[in-house]
Amino acid sequence: MYGLHRHAAAAWLAEASGGGLGLARSAPDAPMSDQPIADPAAPPAAAAPSLSELFRSFASISVVAFGGALPWARRMIVEQRRWMTAEEFNETFSLSQFLPGPNVVNFSVVFGSRFGGASGAIVALAGLLGPPLLIVTVLAVLYARYGDIAALSRILVGIASAAAGLLIANVAKMFEPMLRKGLHFGPFVAAAGFIGVALMQWPLPLVFAVLAPASVALAWFGMRR
């Protein structure tokens, strides 16, 4: 029934969440479905990044990453700069997913602190958020000024309709790995969360307080079995 032991669970998590949460389908490589085993012939030989390298790297990720930054971060860190093996990257990223909040933002802090302590964390975070914040602020100002123009409004609503479709595709991609890896209670938890948040419009903290402990308990007993 539940063939869910530790490492299967960890590998599954990397797959399910990467395939689901990163929107960038155009990304250089399969977003998160790669094997956590690094190629032994290609160890991460690169020297630890300096602070300015950290800043520039995360800034360069941030400006090309449409629809989620994870696949781009993986490509730069693992394949281009070789600051981490694929396995190290997965482990570090799983910490960012384990914690609440925006995953890639958390990741920049964890990665930066590993190579540069507190200043490394700040520099990586500033690189990841700085350029997008400038861009999005300009867009916010433009929208505040021109948002009432009918043509612009129609363009944006078309894009919002498409964005809803991207989220549906994400959910569909997360669904199959969840079942395949043995979390058979998953659909029930997901359905309960959907009903509570989308249909009943209950506050997220309330839904979380009920469903998160139940779901974690089910996962726990599934692993023990």
Next chain:
Amino acid sequence: MNFNPLAALLGYFALLSLFAVGGANAAIPEMHRVAVEVMHWMSDRQFADTYAIAQLSPGPNVIIVTLIGYHVAGFAGASVATIAMCGPTCTLAFFVARFWDRFKDAPWRIAIQAGLVPLSLGLIAASAFVLARAADHELVAWLITATTAAVAFWTRLNPLWIFLVAGSIGLAGWL
């Protein structure tokens, strides 16, 4: 509401960040509930526009909170919302990172993470629902949503191309 809008943004996004499992996309319904239904900061349509603009911007998905903050209270609102959404969890990440090696293989840690994935799946589904309800008022809009879902599921087309087509359909006046 009598709240100082900056204080409301600060408290609300700081709280929300702690429940955002599965990233910013899983927190969309809660942002919508508070910004549209509870605080009346924006209309349904403006919320959909805001999400669309965030999708058009490069960078992490979380920057939608910057847009909401700007809408509520200008540059100060944008700064406060962003800091509130990222500050607490980044601080947490910084300190937990030191102990991560000690418990990354612990069964309880894996059970927590495995247990939260179905929940974030349900929340992202709810995000899709909330967004579609806000944006899709015409049959053509529903068709855009359905077609995008199919294309994104079966191909690896860059979403920007899909946005270009969907925006053009909107510009043509079919929405």
